Amino acid sequence: MNILLIGSGGREHALAWKLAASPRCDLLFIAPGNPGTAAIGENVTLDVADHGAVAAFCKLMSIGLVFVGPEAPLVGGLVDDLVAQGIKAFGPTRAAAQLEGSKAFTKELCAEFGIPTAGFARFDELEAARAYVRARGAPIVVKADGLAAGKGVVVAETVAQAEEALAMMFGGGLGAAGAEVVIEDCLVGEEASFFAISDGTTAISFGTAQDHKRAFDGDQGPNTGGMGAYSPAPVVTPELERRIMAEIIVPTVTGLARRGTPYVGVLYAGLMLTAAGPQLIEYNARFGDPECQVLMPRLEGDLVDVALAAIDGGLHDVAVGWSLEAALTVVMATRGYPGPVTSGSQIRGIAAAEAADPRLMVFQAGTRADGDRLVAAGGRVLAVTATGATVTEAQRRAYAGVDRIDWPEGFCRRDIGYRAVARGG
Structure with a gap:
């Protein structure tokens, strides 16, 4: 087809x-x-x-x-x-994509169907939101209700930071996305990304990953759209996977079906693994970026078959296989990201990097062709991805690929996967 x-x-x-x-x-x-x-x-x-x-x-x-x-x-x-x-x-x-399109929609779905998530309140007026923050204290999380291209979440360490975020959002800093906000309690634990596919009634697990949001090594600097990721997430054990499916994914799919808005597609659950168990931070209605870049190399099934089965309501007949190997991706971004960047710098060496290692792939994002030159055309530009028997091996291969790419105007973190590596993965 x-x-x-x-x-x-x-x-x-x-x-x-x-x-x-x-x-x-x-x-x-x-x-x-x-x-x-x-x-x-x-x-x-x-x-x-x-x-x-x-x-x-x-x-x-x-x-x-x-x-x-x-x-x-x-x-x-x-x-x-x-x-x-x-x-x-x-x-x-x-209607179903409101899981990502509206933070308030998702939080209220969680409340209705008993899906574990942080306590929250929603506001469409600045002074009421300020009063709530002052009464609740910090740390606290402020989220724009609508789509904000990854810029709509502020984890405020102080009340003053939370108030600054509220002023920005209600002041139009995020456009219509910030006309309403959700304020959440700050969950404590380790984050993980959990993926599932749903056909409206059945859901199947579809891999795990962990990403790195901060711009610089050691999880320092501003939040970004993601500076790298690895899969699988060692912290998501088989027992934890069963809990996530039973307590979060299945109730979501069942709840949406009961509401008359069945969900067909990818469910990407951002989770906090707390002492009390997994809790939902937020949903995305599609694959993550850069998580997709580490899921696809590990997927042993046919993605077309999976998609068609979901559309046709036949996921119960689908068996999805995953490589036992790990995959790790390092995002190369234009210097200055996530702030303003200058486009047009030339990138060389991608073909040489891929030729040097058959288990390495360079996925392009913010690039464009300028004649026979490849140039940067955005913030996050490349995702240098490798597989290996362990996260440690995949990390070594990925950074060897990074070092073969000639792009002086780019930068990357040098510690992607450090948690898994420290665990001996």
Whole structure:
């Protein structure tokens, strides 16, 4: 069949690589894609916000499956509009995608169905939110309700920091996303990323990972969209996985179905592993970035089969296999990220890095072609990914790949995976 993948980041490069490997994939189109995906399929210029144009392309090219990578098209209802025209699309509907599109929606779902999460309150007015923070104290978490491109969460160590975040959000610093906020108690523990696939009634686990959000070594500096990740997450034991499925994932899928908004697609649960057990921090309605870059190399099943089974309600018949090896990715970003960056610097050496190690892949994100030159075109630019028998081996291979890439204007953390390595992984 012909497949259309929506998106342009490192996540989509990893997805394109996996989708193209399926025996069921004849032609792969990526809208809009990037120079990395252009080597795997055909990049197409489509305004993905114009759902009519996407549907027309699907009919013209006999697309049998649309795989939606990023969150904005899901929250915007792309799946709804494609399905209405008889086009198979993998991802949640607009109503179900509120799991990511609205923090308040998710917190209230948790309250209704007994899903463990931090205590919270929601506000649409600054003074009431300030009063709550002052009464509650710090540390405390302030979240913009809507989509904010990874910039809508502030873990405030002091009341003053929380008040500053509230003033920024209610003052329009995040646009419409900050018109309402959710204020949460600060959970204590180790974070982990847990993935599941749902067909609306059945959910299956789909891998674990841990990422590094801070910009600099030792978890220092500002929060980013993610500076690296590794999979599997050693801290998520088989027993803990069973608890997460039973206490968080299954009640979510069941609850949404009872509400009349069944969830089909990827459920990405950001978790805090507390002394009292796993608690939900937030949901994403798609694969994470850079977590996807370490999940896809470990997935031994056919991603096309999984997506179609979810769409058709047949996940109960799907067996998903995972490599016993670990995968680790190091994000190379333009200097200055997550602040303002200058685009246009040339990147060399990707082909040489991949040729030197058959277990290394460089997934591209913020890149563009400038003639025969590859140049940086954003903050997070490359995800240098390697597999190995252990996280330690995967880490060594990934950093060897980083060192073969010639990009003076880039930087990366040098300690991705340090927790797993310290555990002897």
